[in-house]
Amino acid sequence: MIVPPTVRPLNAPMRARLDAFLTEPRLVGTPQASGLAFKWCVSSASYELEPRIVKAQFGDGYAQRRPDGINTQVCIWSLAMKNADSTTAGEVVQFLSARNGVEVFNWTPPRQQAEEPVVQDVICPSWSLAYGDLVSDGTLLYNVSFRFEQVFL
Template identity: 30%
Template sequence: MQFGDGYEQRRNDGLNPILQSWTLGFQRSKPDIQQIDDFLTDKAGITSFSWLDLDDKPVRVKCAKWSVVEVDRNIARLMAVFEQVFEP
């Protein structure tokens, strides 16, 4: 809640108030990038999946934002944002 003069009131919301996100980049052959793109398209930003974070800890994530750019004739780059989710 915002108040005057820049003051605000903050509070935690829920059991897991700190959600992590990771911006990842993959530069691979076009067929490899196509496989990643197909996987993310299949999940549609809704279905979560397991991923090992930078400390090799398993995390449930979803990916609603990604883009593919052609680097050259044989190579492409995929940028994606993985967002942590908590599910029962």
Template identity: 30%
Template sequence: MEQFHWHVMPNMTERTQPRVKTIKFGDGYEQRQQDGINSDLRTYEVTLKVLRQESQYIDRFLSEHKGVKAFLWREPNRHRIITVKCPTWSTSVENTVTTITASFEEVVA
């Protein structure tokens, strides 16, 4: 499995939304349980600011994975290597610098 080796900017957003199964009964009573053994996978909104020439390599890497194929990424806050996919990214080109904003979703396979 390939690894995404570019460094993201420190102002990334990390979102956690545990999957929960809920059964609602009368009078406002409900029962909740986690949905599966990997129910709290995280999503990261990351930004990379690179020279224009370097941005083509990042875009090629993400394009080759097509939002389906997973890759390894070192999560900067905990410094652990996790498996993610990137279903969406955007590019903003300036004179010599390109800003890439991407969504990394943690996956299990």
């Protein structure tokens, strides 16, 4: 004969903690932002969105689609700084190199109409440096292009 284990009922404080655990919103992870901000102006900026979806394809061309999790619309920015002086170009490349494509930093997209600008948490997985125009006094300018990907913390 199998005897079921005895289960003690929860006392009031334990029951309250369990109810709170099951109903209160909880932070699912620790924010990783570095507190650093990209402070330079860019001369060109564009972004693309490609929502992440899950698609189930059925016969006769019928398909069902749904969002793939939360935060399914991620901004991917293509940015450039054209004809920057050597000091500015060096600072930008040094900043991006120090983040190494993994450290999150803050960036404010250009041309915002709101009173309080929206700041995005981003990473920079790739960047490039090219020679820009040569000024008549011999000053060499540089073109820096890079890509920012929005992340959610």
